[in-house]
Amino acid sequence: MDFRQISAAERTATMFPLTSYAFQPSPWPAADEERYRERARFNETAVSLIAEEDGQALAAVAAYRLRQNVRGLVHDMAGVASVASHPSARRRGLVRALLERLLGQMREEGSAVSVLYPFRPSFYARFGFVGVPRYRTATFAPEGLGHLVRAELPGEVERLAMVDGFDAYTQLTHRLLEARHGFSVFDATRAEMFRDDEVWLAVARSEGEVVGAVRYRINEYGADLIAEDLLTTGPLGRALLLQFFARHVDQVARVSVTISTDEVPELWGTDLAVTTEGRVSHPRKGGPMVRVLDMPALSGTPVGAGDVTIEIPDDEWVGGVWRLSSEGGRLVVAKGGNPAATLTVGGFSALLYGVLDPVEVFTRGLGVLSPEAIAPLTSLFPRQMPYIFSDF
Known part of the structure; x- marks a missing residue:
């Protein structure tokens, strides 16, 4: 072989x-x-x-x-x-x-x-990967956003072919990369693959600045508008894009849009009837999985207060005893010490990515922690749901 x-x-x-x-x-x-x-x-x-x-x-x-x-x-x-x-x-x-x-x-x-993205999570768990949330989908009739049609918002939305809006879209994703936990972007070579995609792109701008964008297609007249990730820099970008969806009220029956776990679609409108779904199934719709490959590279990560030593056994790349401490709100990773917790790679990755707390790491069988390790690990790595944007 x-x-x-x-x-x-x-x-x-x-x-x-x-x-x-x-x-x-x-x-x-x-x-x-x-x-x-x-x-x-x-x-x-x-x-x-x-x-x-x-x-x-x-x-x-x-x-x-x-x-x-x-x-x-x-x-x-x-x-x-x-x-x-x-x-x-x-x-x-x-x-x-x-x-x-x-x-x-x-x-x-x-x-x-x-x-x-796993076909079977238990297979990849053997390689140290741990699950993080899959994106959600919000589905609603556009008339539920009727109040936005009449709203005077400080901005506008332009509908473009993907090829024409690619540069603006790319600039927005790189801006979100710096701002959103879990967000990821391809390198320039791979990203070019999406320039000529046969989809519409709605780009929201305010005072000339891109504040939101969403890729979408319309199946047919009277059917559904299927939108991909609702990418925004804040509430104004979201409102502008939702207003754009609302203006399709006499064209499409429903709008379906991909959202992150921190979005709350039921609060987008008073009379908005919406179904929010996060569906995970195997092998086709597995939630993403993550793992750490380099411990020293994590130094400088924004964290809470705390000082604790952990051991990660039996891993070729991150195995060993590591002291994790906070200096000025930034993580310091150093070798050696007296471990107060033994974590699998998946257990530590779950803490770092903010999807499990120390007690859940223990109950999931991803680590053994002494009582004195729980408080500093909880403080260092508070819960923070990542939004894994790039799908491959």
């Missing part, structure tokens, strides 16, 4: 048959393969690994290069994707071997954290 990294050009002959069989309707038309080949340039910066036997690719994994905000500190991030194997090669440990190589390489190249 040969494990090797392949170029973007090689992906069509090696990875495409595996990932298409795993994730797409098959057999696939020749046009799908040609489109994949044409879009190879968007994978130039990805790290793609395959397991090959007698010249045939039997398993594959890849990582896209992203940047992610974790509690206010932006890191290089490895977005794991394209995990697939040939049916005859499954249950042979090939994916496990490839993932271990991939995560190690991405850490060496500077990625401090990693995220993926």
Whole structure:
């Protein structure tokens, strides 16, 4: 068995048959393969690994290069994707071997954290990944926002083709990267893939500044307006985009929009009837999972007060004894000390990302904590739900 990294050009002959069989309707038309080949340039910066036997690719994994905000500190991030194997090669440990190589390489190249969307969370939990919230979807009839049609808001919304609004959209996502916990963006090479998407883009501006944007499409007259992530810098951007949706009252039956966990759609209007749903199922709609790849890189993270030493056993990249303390509201990570808690990689990652508190880490079987460790860990890493924006 040969494990090797392949170029973007090689992906069509090696990875495409595996990932298409795993994730797409098959057999696939020749046009799908040609489109994949044409879009190879968007994978130039990805790290793609395959397991090959007698010249045939039997398993594959890849990582896209992203940047992610974790509690206010932006890191290089490895977005794991394209995990697939040939049916005859499954249950042979090939994916496990490839993932271990991939995560190690991405850490060496500077990625401090990693995220993926699992087909089965328990499989990736063995690699130290832990679940974080999946986005929510709000669905409502546009007449429920009728009050906004009459509102005089200090701004306007422009409807553009994605290709025309791509630069404004990209600038907004990079602004949100600096501001929102969990938010992530692709590197410039991968991001270009979305420039020519056949979707509408609504861009909200106030005094010339972009304060919101949302990608969307309309299925047909009298049907639904399907919107993607409602990206805003604050309440004004949200109000402008919702006002834009409301103006479709005689065109569409419902609006469906993707929102973060901190949005409260039932408060968008007095008579707004809305269904807010967060659906997680497997293998198609798994919630994202995250893990830490580099402990020292976390120094400088905005945190609360506290000083505690933890041990993370049996991990190639972050294993060891670590003292975690706060100086001036910033995390300091140092080697050594007397551990007051033993945490798995997933347990520590859950604390860092703010999705579990120390008691929940214990009850989930992700760590063993002495009573004196609970208070400083709770203070250092208060609950803070991340919004994982980039989907891959």
